[in-house]
Amino acid sequence: MGNCLVAQSGGPTAVINASLAGVIRANQLNPVYDKVYGGLQGIEGVLEGKLYDLTNLTGREIDILKQTPSSALGTCRYKLSREKTEDFQRILQVMEENDIDVLFYIGGNDSMDTVDALSEYAAANGVSRRFVGIPKTVDNDLVPVDHCPGFASAAKFANQVVHGTFLDYSAFTRPEVFVLETMGRDAGWLAASTCLTGDVDLLVLPEVAFDQELFLDQVRQVLEEKGQCYIVTSEGARYEDGSYLSAGKALNDGFGHAQLGGAAAALKEIVIASGIVPRGLVQDLSRAARSSNFAQSAVDVAEAFELGMSAHMRSANPAFTGKVVGVVPRTDFSTDEYNAQFYAEDASKFANFVRHFPLEWILPNYRGVTEEALNYFRPLVEGEPKLIYENGIPVTLQPFNRR
Amino acid sequence: MGNCLVAQSGGPTAVINASLAGVIRANQLNPVYDKVYGGLQGIEGVLEGKLYDLTNLTGREIDILKQTPSSALGTCRYKLSREKTEDFQRILQVMEENDIDVLFYIGGNDSMDTVDALSEYAAANGVSRRFVGIPKTVDNDLVPVDHCPGFASAAKFANQVVHGTFLDYSAFTRPEVFVLETMGRDAGWLAASTCLTGDVDLLVLPEVAFDQELFLDQVRQVLEEKGQCYIVTSEGARYEDGSYLSAGKALNDGFGHAQLGGAAAALKEIVIASGIVPRGLVQDLSRAARSSNFAQSAVDVAEAFELGMSAHMRSANPAFTGKVVGVVPRTDFSTDEYNAQFYAEDASKFANFVRHFPLEWILPNYRGVTEEALNYFRPLVEGEPKLIYENGIPVTLQPFNRR
Numbered sequence: 001m002g003n004c005l006v007a008q009s010g011g012p013t014a015v016i017n018a019s020l021a022g023v024i025r026a027n028q029l030n031p032v033y034d035k036v037y038g039g040l041q042g043i044e045g046v047l048e049g050k051l052y053d054l055t056n057l058t059g060r061e062i063d064i065l066k067q068t069p070s071s072a073l074g075t076c077r078y079k080l081s082r083e084k085t086e087d088f089q090r091i092l093q094v095m096e097e098n099d100i101d102v103l104f105y106i107g108g109n110d111s112m113d114t115v116d117a118l119s120e121y122a123a124a125n126g127v128s129r130r131f132v133g134i135p136k137t138v139d140n141d142l143v144p145v146d147h148c149p150g151f152a153s154a155a156k157f158a159n160q161v162v163h164g165t166f167l168d169y170s171a172f173t174r175p176e177v178f179v180l181e182t183m184g185r186d187a188g189w190l191a192a193s194t195c196l197t198g199d200v201d202l203l204v205l206p207e208v209a210f211d212q213e214l215f216l217d218q219v220r221q222v223l224e225e226k227g228q229c230y231i232v233t234s235e236g237a238r239y240e241d242g243s244y245l246s247a248g249k250a251l252n253d254g255f256g257h258a259q260l261g262g263a264a265a266a267l268k269e270i271v272i273a274s275g276i277v278p279r280g281l282v283q284d285l286s287r288a289a290r291s292s293n294f295a296q297s298a299v300d301v302a303e304a305f306e307l308g309m310s311a312h313m314r315s316a317n318p319a320f321t322g323k324v325v326g327v328v329p330r331t332d333f334s335t336d337e338y339n340a341q342f343y344a345e346d347a348s349k350f351a352n353f354v355r356h357f358p359l360e361w362i363l364p365n366y367r368g369v370t371e372e373a374l375n376y377f378r379p380l381v382e383g384e385p386k387l388i389y390e391n392g393i394p395v396t397l398q399p400f401n402r403r
Numbered sequence: 404m405g406n407c408l409v410a411q412s413g414g415p416t417a418v419i420n421a422s423l424a425g426v427i428r429a430n431q432l433n434p435v436y437d438k439v440y441g442g443l444q445g446i447e448g449v450l451e452g453k454l455y456d457l458t459n460l461t462g463r464e465i466d467i468l469k470q471t472p473s474s475a476l477g478t479c480r481y482k483l484s485r486e487k488t489e490d491f492q493r494i495l496q497v498m499e500e501n502d503i504d505v506l507f508y509i510g511g512n513d514s515m516d517t518v519d520a521l522s523e524y525a526a527a528n529g530v531s532r533r534f535v536g537i538p539k540t541v542d543n544d545l546v547p548v549d550h551c552p553g554f555a556s557a558a559k560f561a562n563q564v565v566h567g568t569f570l571d572y573s574a575f576t577r578p579e580v581f582v583l584e585t586m587g588r589d590a591g592w593l594a595a596s597t598c599l600t601g602d603v604d605l606l607v608l609p610e611v612a613f614d615q616e617l618f619l620d621q622v623r624q625v626l627e628e629k630g631q632c633y634i635v636t637s638e639g640a641r642y643e644d645g646s647y648l649s650a651g652k653a654l655n656d657g658f659g660h661a662q663l664g665g666a667a668a669a670l671k672e673i674v675i676a677s678g679i680v681p682r683g684l685v686q687d688l689s690r691a692a693r694s695s696n697f698a699q700s701a702v703d704v705a706e707a708f709e710l711g712m713s714a715h716m717r718s719a720n721p722a723f724t725g726k727v728v729g730v731v732p733r734t735d736f737s738t739d740e741y742n743a744q745f746y747a748e749d750a751s752k753f754a755n756f757v758r759h760f761p762l763e764w765i766l767p768n769y770r771g772v773t774e775e776a777l778n779y780f781r782p783l784v785e786g787e788p789k790l791i792y793e794n795g796i797p798v799t800l801q802p803f804n805r806r
Contacts, residue, residue: 012571041576070570077577160796164694167473168415170802173444174480196794286686291567295697297795381795391599392700392784393563399573 001032002099004315006054007039007046008136009107009114010077012070013150013290014157015304016136017397019106020072021065022308023134024054032316037098040401042076043114046103047087049094052400066301067387067394069293074401080114088121095129102130102315104308108137108148112324113351119322130321133347134311136304138290140189143355144345145326149304150290152380155193157295158182158285159381165283166199166230176279177219177229177271181264183289184234188357190289191234193377195368201229202366204267206236207356210245215267216274218366223276237263293394298383303327303340310342322347333372338379404435405502407718409457410442410449411539412510412517413480415473416553416693417560418707419539420800422509423475424468425711426537427457435719440501443804445479446517449506450490452497455803469704470790470797472696477804483517491524498532505533505718507711511540515727516754522725533724536750537714539707541693543592546758547748548729552707553693555783558596560698561585561688562784568686569602569633579682580622580632580674584667585692587637591760593692594637596780598771604632605769607670609639610759613648618670619677621769626679640666696797701786706730706743713745725750736775741782 006023008016020038027036035055039046052073057065065072080087095103103118105111115133122129135142140151162180169178182190188205195203201222204210222229237245246262268280311325328341361373387394409426411419423441430439439458442449455476460468468475483490498506506521508514518536525532538545543554565583572581585593591608598606604625607613625632640648649665671683714728731744764776790797 008574012574014567044576068570069567071574074576075574077575156795160697161691161695163796163799164417164472164696165690167471167799167802168690168694170805171411171415171474171478172480173447173477197796281690283689283691284687285691287568287571287684288564288686288688288691291571292564293567294563378794383795384792387787389787391781392559392786393566393600396566396570399570402573 002101003035003037004033004102004104005037005039005046005051005095005100006073006104006106007042008071008073008075009042009105009111010075011138011290012075013136013138014069014153014293014296015149015300016106017068017072018066018301018304019134019136019149019308021062022305023104023312024057025062026309026312027055032312033101037100038073038400041074042078043080044076044078045074046094047090049097051098061397064388064395064397066305067293067296067385068396069291070399072397072399074399079110080117082117085121088118091118092122092127092129100129102132104132104134104311106134106136108135109142109350109352109354112347115324116322116347116351119347130315132311132315132320133324133350134307135324135326135350138190139184139187141187141354142350143353144329144349146329147327147380149300149307151189152297152300153295154190154289155377156297156381157289157292158190158194159197160295161283161285162194162199162232163197166197169230169281170228174279175277176281177231177268177277178281179231179233179264179267181233181235181282181284183285185236186354186356188234191232192357192369192373194232196374196377196381199230200232200368201226202231203368204231204233204237204263204366205357205362206234206238207359208362209240210237212270215366216271216276219271220276231267233263233267235263293396294387296385297381298385299380301385306342314344324350330376333375335375335378405504406438406440407436407505407507408440408442408449408454408498408503409476409507409509410445411474411476411478412445412508412514413478414541414693415478416539416541417472417556417696417699418552418703419509420471420475421469421704421707422537422539422552422711424465425708426507426715427460428465429712429715430458435715436504440503441476441803444477445481446483447479447481448477449497450493452500454501464800467791467798467800469708470696470699470788471799472694473802475800475802477802482513483520485520488524491521494521495525495530495532503532505535507535507537507714509537509539511538512545512753512755512757515545515750518727519725519750519754522750533718535714535718535723536727536753537710538727538729538753541593542587542590544590544757545753546756547732547752549732550730550783552703552710554592555700555703556698557593557692558780559700559784560692560695561593561597562600563698564686564688565597565602565635566600569600572633572684573631577682578680579684580634580671580680581684582634582636582667582670583686583688584636584638585688588639589757589759591637594635595760595772595776597635599777599780599784602633603635603771604629605634606771607634607636607640607666607769608760608765609637609641610762611765612643613640615673618769619674619679622674623679634670636666636670638666696799697790699788700784701788702783704788709745717747727753733779736778738778738781
C-alpha cells in the first residue's frame with residue numbers, strides 16, 4: 001500500500017490527539033502504510049497540501065500526544081460542500097501526489113458528512129482513494145454511537161469544577177444563586193452530566209423550552225428548602241420561540257451556528273430582576289472544559305486511542321471506505337458491566353444529525369436527570385490517567401501546525 | 404489545658420481545609436487540648452456559639468479533609484472592628500463558656516487584623532485567652548511571608564487552564580485574540596504566575612496603570628509576529644485614575660471592596676473596537692481557580708497542613724498569642740534548593756497591608772515577568788498529591804456547616 005493521511009476538524013477536545021496517536025501507533029504495530037501524514041489545519045491545510053510526517057513518533061512522543069489537549073494538527077471550520085466539487089478534486093489530487101490511499105478524518109457530524117461526500121465522490125469518479133471517519137465532540141451529539149470521544153473528559157472537568165464551586169458557594173450564607181454554564185449548543189449532554197455530582201439543584205437544557213415563570217418558582221422553592229440554589233445551564237438554553245437566553249449577545253460564527261455564551265449571565269439577571277435574591281454568581285466553563293488534559297477521563301483517553309487504532313486496523317480491508325468507527329450504543333445501563341464495544345457504520349448515518357439529550361431522561365421542573373441518565377454517564381468519567389508532569393503542568397507536544 | 408477552636412474566614416481556597424486538618428492532626432499526635440472545636444461560618448458563627456467537635460476525626464477523614472476544597476467550616480465576610488467591643492466581649496464569653504484557651508483563625512489580612520485586635524483586647528482586659536493566625540489567600544497578597552497557602556494551587560489550576568486554552572486557541576487560524584482572567588483585586592500574583600506556561604503574550608496587572616494605546620500597539624505587534632495573541636489579565640486591572648477596566652460592572656461586596664469581574668471582557672471589547680481583529684475569546688477562571696482540588700499543588704497542600712500543625716505546636720507555649728505562622732521569605736530564588744522554613748510573626752505585621760506583585764519583576768510593554776519572578780513561582784506549583792477519587796471526582800467531606 002501507499003501512505004495514509006490523518007486530519008482533525010471542528011472544535012478541539014481533550015482526547016482528539018489520542019485518536020491521532022492511535023492511528024500512528026497502529027501503523028507502527030502493523031505498517032500497513034509506508035507513511036502516516038498529518039494534514040495541518042484540517043481540510044483547509046489538506047487542500048493546500050500542508051502535510052507533516054508522523055510515521056516515526058517515538059513511544060514517549062505518542063504518550064505525550066495522548067495527554068496533549070486540543071488539535072495538535074490544527075483545525076478549521078471550513079465546510080466542504082457536495083456542490084463545490086473543485087475541493088473534492090483538489091483533495092484527490094493531493095492524495096494522488098503524495099500516494100495517499102486513505103484519509104482518516106477526526107471530527108464531528110460536519111466532518112462525518114465530509115467523509116460520506118468524499119467517498120461517494122471518489123466512487124462515482126472511479127477513484128480508489130478511501131475515507132474513514134473517527135468521531136469526536138465534547139457535545140456528545142453524534143448519532144448513532146453510544147458516546148463520543150472528548151465528551152467524557154469535558155464531563156469529568158465539568159463535574160469537578162461543579163463540585164468545587166458548589167462547595168465554595170456552600171461556605172457562604174449570603175442570599176445568592178450560583179449559575180454555572182457549559183458548552184452545548186443544541187444538545188445538553190455536558191450540562192446534564194454534572195448531575196452526577198449530586199450538587200445541581202436546577203438544570204436548564206436546550207431540549208426543554210425555557211419557561212421563566214416555572215423556573216423562578218423552582219428557584220424560590222429550592223432557596224426556601226435549602227437556603228441555596230446551584231444552577232447549571234447549557235449555553236444553548238432557549239425560549240419556546242427558539243431564541244437563546246443569551247440572544248442579546250448572539251453573533252454568527254460563519255457556519256450558520258449562533259455564537260453563544262452568556263446563558264448563565266442571563267439566568268442570573270432573570271433571578272435578580274425577579275427580586276428573589278439580590279446577588280448571583282456566574283461561572284462559565286467555556287473552552288476550559290474541552291481543553292483540560294489534567295481532567296482527562298481514563299476511559300475517554302483509552303477509547304479515543306482505541307478508536308484510532310480500530311480505524312487503522314479496519315482500513316487494511318481495501319473495501320473499507322465511507323465508514324465511521326464508533327462505540328456500540330448501550331442498552332444495559334448497569335454500570336458495573338461497562339465494556340466498550342467497537343464497530344463501524346456508514347458515515348451517512350452520522351452526517352448532519354444531532355442527537356439530543358433524551359427527553360425521557362429529564363426530570364420535570366428543572367430538577368435534573370433520571371437514574372438511568374446517571375447510569376449512562378457514570379462509567380464514562382471513571383479513572384484518571386497517570387500524566388507526565390513538567391513545571392507543574394502536564395507535558396504536551398508542540399502543535400504540529402505551529403512548528 | 405482546656406480546648407481550642409479553629410475558624411475559617413474570607414474567601415475559600417483549595418487547601419484552607421489542609422490547615423484545619425493540620426491543627427486537628429497535631430492535637431491527635433500531642434493532645435495539648437481536650438477538644439478541637441470548629442467554629443461554623445467564621446467569626447459570625449463563633450459569635451453565635453456554633454461549634455462542631457472535630458477532635459476525633461479518623462485518619463481517613465483527615466486525608467479527605469486535606470483534599471476537600473472551600474471552607475469546610477463555612478466562612479463569613481463579617482469584619483470585626485476595634486470599635487465594636489461587644490463583639491470582642493461576646494467571643495471571649497463563648498470561649499469561656501466552652502473552656503477554649505486558644506482560637507486559631509485561618510484567613511487573609513482582615514482575619515490577621517482580627518487576631519491582632521482580639522489578642523490586644525484580651526491582654527488589655529487581663530483575660531488569658533489566646534489568638535493565633537494561620538494565613539490563607541489565593542491572592543498571595545499577605546506581607547511579610549514568602550507566599551500564602553491557597554495561592555499555589557490556584558496558580559497551578561490557572562497554569563493548566565492557560566496552557567490548555569492556549570493550545571485550543573492555537574489550533575485555529577482565525578484572526579482573534581484570547582483573553583483569560585484570573586482573580587486578583589489589588590495584587591497580580593495569580594495572573595503573573597501563568598507566565599510559567601510560556602504561553603502568555605501579554606499580561607495586564609493591577610500594579611501597572613492600564614495604557615490603552617500602548618496595550619493596543621503591543622497587541623498589533625504580537626499578532627504581526629505570531630499570528631496570534633494570548634492575553635492574561637487580573638480582575639483588578641485598572642486605569643491611571645484607579646477606575647477598573649470592568650468598572651461598568653462594579654458592585655460592592657459590603658466590605659468596601661469593589662465586586663469585580665469582566666476585565667477580560669473589557670479588554671476583548673477594547674481590541675475589537677480598535678479594529679485590529681474582528682473577534683475575541685474570553686475565559687474567566689473566576690471561583691474555579693480557588694476551589695479546584697483536582698489541581699492542588701502538592702507543595703501547597705503540604706505547607707498548608709504543616710502551618711496548621713506548626714500553629715498548634717507553637718501554641719503549647721502559654722505566651723504564644725497575637726501571632727501568625729508563616730513561610731519565611733526567600734532571598735535565594737534558585738529553585739532546586741527550595742525548602743520551606745516556618746516561623747511566627749506578630750499579627751500586626753500582617754494586618755491590612757497588601758503585598759503587590761513587585762514592580763521590578765514586571766517586564767515593560769505588558770510582556771510578562773522576569774526570570775526571577777518565574778523562579779519565585781516555579782517550586783510552588785510542583786507536585787500532584789495522590790487524590791482519592793469516587794464517582795470520577797476527588798472525594799470530599801460533607802461541609803460541617805451544612806450538616
